[in-house]
Amino acid sequence: MxxxxxxxxxxxxxxxxxxxxxxxxxxxxxxxxxxxxxxxxxxxxxxxxxxxxxxxxxxxxxxxxxxVAQSGSNVTAPPKKTENKSNSSNKTYTVKSGDTLGQIALTHSVSVSELSSWNGIKGHLIYPGQVLKVSKGSGSTPSPAPAPKPAPSQPQGGTYTVKSGDTLGKIALTYSVSVSELSSWNGIKGHLIYPGQVLKVSKGNGQAPKPAPTAPSPSKPEPESGQQSYTVRSGDTLSHISMKFDVSVAELKSWNGLKNDFLRVGQILQVKSGKKPVAPPPKQETPKAPASFSVDTLLSEAKSHMGTPYVWGGSSAGGFDCSGFIYYVFKQAGSDSVKRLSSEGYYSRSYYVNNPQPGDLVFFENTYKKGISHLGIYVGNNQFIHAGDNGVEITSLDNSYWKSKFDGFKKFYEL
Known part of the structure; x- marks a missing residue:
């Protein structure tokens, strides 16, 4: 955007x-x-x-x-990140990680069906680096862009091509160099990299070093101290990770060059000292839905995604919007009858209740647009869990903002 x-x-x-x-x-x-x-x-x-x-x-x-900067200071806002937008001459758009057809269609004032037709897309699958036609224009409809080839496991000539999900810390760890060295060799300020970017991973022009052996998983026996690595899972925070490794949040941020508390699922953090964490069993990546719907499962699933970031149109564990969150957790709780709809769609497929129970829906109106525009799941004690601007969180219905937008409690007809 x-x-x-x-x-x-x-x-x-x-x-x-x-x-x-x-x-x-x-x-x-x-x-x-x-x-x-x-x-x-x-x-x-x-x-x-x-x-x-x-x-x-x-x-x-x-x-x-x-x-976006403090008044009266000499410090101005940093340069904004460059985003690929529709080019005035060829009307194309290059897909970035996290994009959806719905989001791109909204940005360029066209419909999803038009985007699919112009680009020969069946379904909704798009991928980073794909170039889409965003206006009818002239000429024939382009064929779907070929899927990007995976980057080679060994770089050629001392370089590495960035893949989706990579971070400077992960690349530095793989090639036994420091983040500051990578930044210096490639003229990088901050930590922003993007898929397809070619990075130098050695100082000279000779052959790149071989990737370092994979760091031992925290779940396996390892020394009580020394450098370790940890892969961020859904729901993790710096505070939780610091307690697992018996280190401070400030140390974690310093070792990994973090300027804020934001973490990304799959991100690899370096831990230089501390104790071995007691790692929980790995979470199933694609769990099968239970045979029948369960409110307890629904609430447990919803709370397991606390802190997951807000993504416009998102309906997966990587990011949600309010209605996408409802669809995902109800499906995981065994409700195959709940389809992917908007907040208004769920509103029309539910009925009001006077005595709400945990698991019921909570609707709000006139938030970012007129009418029903937001919803969440009631968890009891006058609180609800929802995917808002701050990501998945639990909020009190006594909050002055949400109290002024409250519409009512409802249940799905299908359940």
Missing amino acids: KKTLTTVAATAVLSSSFVSYAAASTHKVESGDSLWTIAREYDTTVSNLKNWNKLQSELIYPNQLLK
Whole structure:
């Protein structure tokens, strides 16, 4: 989604003298934006954005102008990340990790069926690096782009081609170099890399070093101290991981070059000291749905995704929107009758209840648009779990914002 960094500079002539106005760093909110995504974009925190803009909640709306740097400071917002958008001459778009056909169609004001037709797509499968036609234009419909070839396990000539899910820390660990060396050799500021990017993994121009042996899994016996690695799982936080390894959050952030508390599922963290963690059994990647629906299973599944980030149109363990979260956890709890719908779709397939029970639905209206626009699952004690701007979280219905948007409790007809 294209972001706009607006720099306002005005000069007026008053009594033959010039009055200059300092440039202000602001961001114009677009549909699908959240405080969390904007904070990541400008390398700041949600708390800073709320303080600078005097926000009482995480609610923002399209065309709202937000400050993204502290007023009166000499520090301006960092350059925005470049995103691939529709090219004015050829009207194409290069798919990025996390994109969906629905999101791309909304961004370019076209329908999903048009995108599928113009690009010969059957179903909804797209992948990073794929080039899509986003306007009818002229010429024949392009054939689906060939699936990208996997990067070779051994780099050629001292280089490595970045794959989806890679991080600087993971690549550095694989080739026995430091993150700072990788950044220096490739002129990288920060930690942003992208699929298809070719990185130097050795100082000279000679042959690249062989990948280092895979670090031992924390679940296997290993020394009480020394360097270890840990792969982030869904629901993990820096606090949880620091307790497992008997280290501090500050140490984890320092060892892995982290500037904030954000973690990504699959990310590999380096742990230089501490004790061996007691690792739980690995979570089944594609669990089969239980034979019949269970409220206990529903609530347990929903809570297991606490902290999973918000993704517009997302309905998988990698990221959810509000309705995608409902679809995923109900399906995992054994309800094959619940289909993938919007919040309005679920609203029309449910009925009101006066005495809500854990597992019932909670609907809200007039949040980011008019009418029914958000929903969650009631967990008891006047609380509900939902996929909001801050990711999957449990929120009290006494919260002033959600209380003002509350519509009612409902149950699915199908269950």
